[in-house]
Amino acid sequence: MKKKQHIASRALRAAFPKTLPILAGFLFLGFSYGMYMNVSGFSFLYPLFMSLLVFAGSVEFVAVSMLLGAFDPVQALLMTIMINARHLFYGISMLDKYRGVDKKKKPYLIFGLCDETFSINYTAVIPEGIDRGWFYFFVTLLNQIYWVGGATLGGLFGSVIPFETEGLDFVMTALFVVIFLDQWMKEKNHFSSLTGLAVSLICLLIFGSDHFMIPAMISILLLLTLLQKPLGKAGEPA
Amino acid sequence: MTTNQQIITIAMVILGTMLTRFLPFLLFPAGKKTPKYIQYLGKVLPAAVFGLLVIYCVKDVSVLQGNHGIPEILAIALTAGLHLWKKNMFLSIAAGTLFYMALVQFVF
Numbered sequence: 001m002k003k004k005q006h007i008a009s010r011a012l013r014a015a016f017p018k019t020l021p022i023l024a025g026f027l028f029l030g031f032s033y034g035m036y037m038n039v040s041g042f043s044f045l046y047p048l049f050m051s052l053l054v055f056a057g058s059v060e061f062v063a064v065s066m067l068l069g070a071f072d073p074v075q076a077l078l079m080t081i082m083i084n085a086r087h088l089f090y091g092i093s094m095l096d097k098y099r100g101v102d103k104k105k106k107p108y109l110i111f112g113l114c115d116e117t118f119s120i121n122y123t124a125v126i127p128e129g130i131d132r133g134w135f136y137f138f139v140t141l142l143n144q145i146y147w148v149g150g151a152t153l154g155g156l157f158g159s160v161i162p163f164e165t166e167g168l169d170f171v172m173t174a175l176f177v178v179i180f181l182d183q184w185m186k187e188k189n190h191f192s193s194l195t196g197l198a199v200s201l202i203c204l205l206i207f208g209s210d211h212f213m214i215p216a217m218i219s220i221l222l223l224l225t226l227l228q229k230p231l232g233k234a235g236e237p238a
Numbered sequence: 239m240t241t242n243q244q245i246i247t248i249a250m251v252i253l254g255t256m257l258t259r260f261l262p263f264l265l266f267p268a269g270k271k272t273p274k275y276i277q278y279l280g281k282v283l284p285a286a287v288f289g290l291l292v293i294y295c296v297k298d299v300s301v302l303q304g305n306h307g308i309p310e311i312l313a314i315a316l317t318a319g320l321h322l323w324k325k326n327m328f329l330s331i332a333a334g335t336l337f338y339m340a341l342v343q344f345v346f
Contacts, residue, residue, distance in 0.1 A: 025328050032335075050248065056255045058291065063251050071243040073250045080254025083294075086287045087255070089280040091262030092272060099268045106263075113259050167339035173295035173310070174317045174334040180288040181321050192282040196289025209297040213290075220286045224279065232278045 011134030014127055019142045022116045026146035027153075032171045033060055034154020035161065039168070040064050044155030051151035055144055056114055059083045060151075061172045082217050090118040097121065101133040112140035114147075115179065191231060195223055305346040313338035 034047040042064075050060050059080050066076050090113050098109055109121075117140050126135050184193050203216040224231065239247070266272050296314075299307040317334030324330070 021327070025331075028328065028332065050251075053252050054248075054255050059251060059255060062294075063248065066247055066251070067239060067244055071239050071247065073246050076247045076250040077254045080251045081258060083291070084255050084258040086284050087258035088262055089283055091259060092266070092276055092280040095262060095266055095268070095272060098263070110259050110263055111256065164339075164343055167309075167342040168335065170310075170313060170338035171331060171335045173292070173314065174331040174338075176288060176291040176295055177314055177317045177334070178321050178327050178330050180285075180292050181318060182327075183285045183288050185322075185325075187285055190285075192285035193289050196286030197293060198289075199286075200290040200293035204293055204297055212297070213294065216290055216293075220283075220290065221279075224282050224286065225275075228275070228278055231282055 007131050008134050010129075011131050012138045014130045015135050015138035016142060018120050018124055019139055019146070022120070022143050023146050025116070026143060027150040029057060029171060029175065030147045030150020030152075031154035031158075032168055033057065034151040034156070035158030036061065036154075036169055036171075037064055037151075038155050038158030040068060042067070042155070044152055047151035047155035048148065051148045052144075055112055055147060056084055056087075057147070058172070058176070061169075079213065082213050085217065086115075087113060090115075090122075093122060094118065097132075098136065101136060105133050105137045109136050109140055112144050114143065117143045189231075191227070192224060195220055199223065305342075309338055309341040309346055312341060 030047075030051065033051070034044065037047045037050075038044070046067075047060075050063065054060055054063070062079065062083060063076075066072075066079070091110065094109075094113065098106060101109060120139050120143075121136050124135070124139070126132055180193065184190060187193065199219045200212065200216045203212040203219060206212070207215055266276070296307070296310055299310050301307045313334050316337050317330050320333055321327070321330035
């Protein structure tokens with residue numbers, strides 16, 4: 001028992017510093033999200049439970065407009081799957097790394113595989129002698145604590161914040177612009193990035209803001225599938 | 239929307255999110271090789287998805303009416319410029335958002 005505690009606490013000490021950027025980012029973004037729910041008329045229980053049970057920032061923001069709109073569970077499900085479709089590829093990328101993790105921790109690691117947790121756990125160089133499973137576990141857990149904490153605080157105190165919040169929802173746009181650019185600076189060719197932007201914009205102009213997501217996703221998938229040969233070669237090794 | 243409808247909507251969001259997170263691990267269990275096509279998609283799709291999400295964020299901006307999307311264009315330019323320059327996620331997001339809030343509250 002004592003030995004197990006020792007292994008866990010060593011992993012926690014190795015994991016915590018890696019999550020510090022996320023601590024700052026998630027408290028800010030989580031608070032903004034909680035506040036956004038608050039100013040949209042929801043109790044703090046909404047951001048608390050959403051951040052706890054969904055733990056996917058972008059779709060939690062989008063869910064605010066779903067909850068304010070007409071009741072359409074099928075659309076909510078499809079929209080969520082489309083917005084979060086990228087998780088499929090995080091999962092595919094983590095298949096190998098999470099392979100050896102014990103059965104108790106693995107479901108939580110998969111549950112908590114958000115953009116930021118994926119980035120850290122995928123890129124982290126875990127020091128010799130640190131248990132990988134516990135390391136992944138604490139990165140995931142700490143990130144979720146920051147997010148839930150920020151969202152709940154925002155939901156609680158969003159309404160007593162003594163400044164005007166109009167325009168706060170831009171934080172979501174800024175987040176995706178930044179994620180897009182991070183990807184842009186990393187990649188060798190920009191075909192996929194440009195496809196995503198251009199195809200989505202064209203579909204938005206053709207189908208309108210309420211119906212462009214599905215055609216855009218299908219068009220992107222088709223285009224990238226057709227270009228598997230040239231892009232598959234150009235893209236490797238990353 | 240009633241409370242029950244809200245709960246169902248949130249349940250759908252949870253279900254959809256968990257599907258996207260668990261599916262790869264269910265489809266490609268430990269010990270089996272991932273198909274080439276899936277590996278390829280895993281490599282190229284994320285970039286396109288981020289582009290899609292940027293467009294999703296500005297989908298309700300009208301360039302023909304109101305303030306013609308000028309605050310959005312300026313704030314995105316600032317966010318992107320800062321990020322390409324300093325590569326600091328929090329700085330870019332905070333500055334871009336505060337600038338946008340200032341624009342829509344005081345200028346437009």
